[in-house]
Amino acid sequence: MATAGWTRYVAVGDSITEGLCDAVAGDRERWMGWADRLAAILDSATGGIEFANLAVRGRRVTDVLERQIPAAIALDADLVSVMIGGNDLMTAVADPDALAARIEGGVVELRKRGIDVLLATCFDPQFAFFLKPLRGRAAVFNANLWSIARNHSAYTLDLWGMHELRNRSMWAEDRVHLTTAGHRILAGRAARALGLDDDEEFPWNPPTASHHLPLTVWARRYALPWLGRRMRGVSLGDGMPAKQPSPEPVAARR
Template identity: 45%
Template sequence: MTWHRYVALGDSFTEGVGDPCGDPGGDPGGDPGDLVGWADRLAGELRRAQGALDYANLAVRGKLLQQVVDEQVPAALALAPDLVSIVAGGNDLLRPGADPDALAAVMEAAVVRLRGAGADVLLATGVDPRATPLIGRTRGRSATYNAHLWSIAARHGARVLDQWGAAWVHDPRMWDVDRLHLAPEGHRRTALAAAAVLGVDVEPGWAVPLDPAPALPRRARLAAEVAWVRSFVVPWVGRRVRGRSSGDGRTAKRPQLQPV
């Protein structure tokens, strides 16, 4: 298919946190500190495949699913897109007591609105967190939410990027130091995976896992765990206690459709 107006919705994953300009594979035309991300890269793949594309990215880090639906979906519909990616719910699932069934109902209502406006919709499952300390405790509710996403897609003719089943994504080198966001290579492969789901011919071999990395000594692994907790887990808990979000005061990086 050919799309003319692609709008990306979501949180930090779609905003592109972990994939700054200037990193390998990034956008050389971006300003230092700007983010690229899988959705920007997907827009580039679509442009290369079909010759032209207008693209907007409304995602803002830290947003919960209901905020994405309330704030970003109406803004997206005003742009009259024919393709929308909506990936959200991960921030909700990190919180104790999150209800994946209730989240799925919110997501389905959003998909119905977007499909009713004539847009094709791309969803994405979450990554299996089994190997990540602390975050692995969310595995059960994450799996339940993912199952809902597949059912929603089947009912309403949406497409699904399957991150849960991707073998390459479990390589630590695909992840930023915070272990929550993809690194540039992870964003690049996610974009190619999404393009393939949309029927675009992409470079061969993108899904092949990297060669195994040398194992770190036990002391180095323990030091890395302690540093991760201090640098990322503790600040995250602090924001939750204060009722703050990493996205407070931030706006979308690309709020209007622009040619890619």
């Protein structure tokens, strides 16, 4: 299937779109990520595309609506991927209907300017015991996102329906970010959502490596520091700039 002939793709979101835990070969201080991988797929399919990644770890719906989407519009994007909401849903007072309604406002702003939108649902949180209590609100959030995508003719990246993500090796040792294998399959499914058939080009073979830490080690290394930051109202992304704020030709980055 042919793509829509996009020339400038801009990704907005949080740590998943930033690419955490998908380290660039030979440089563990830099992340690749599903959006960067999707940009490479699109570049091959379209014959040349520019890409910017505005995602920053820890960002929430407000950050995307007030900063990242306006920036994407200012960059003259013709395709924007929107993956956000996970950090918001983990708050005690999260309202999934209200969050989705706010995201709809951002999608409307993009669509009325003729910008195509790839809207991602959230993951099914049953893969991690500490996130299972959020499954109900995540399902309500996703139901709203499907309606938003249909009502505004957005492409939909269905993360909830990706059964491959039930494989433990798809998740990094912190249990909330994807491994390289996870980012690769996510990029392939995003390409399919945009009209590229990934059945043969992006096959998935379950990896054998596991990054599963013992519960006590995981809690000490990740859960307790995360809880401490939540209580203080701080984020690992505070003060960090966008991953790649200016569009660059994808071919030049390879």
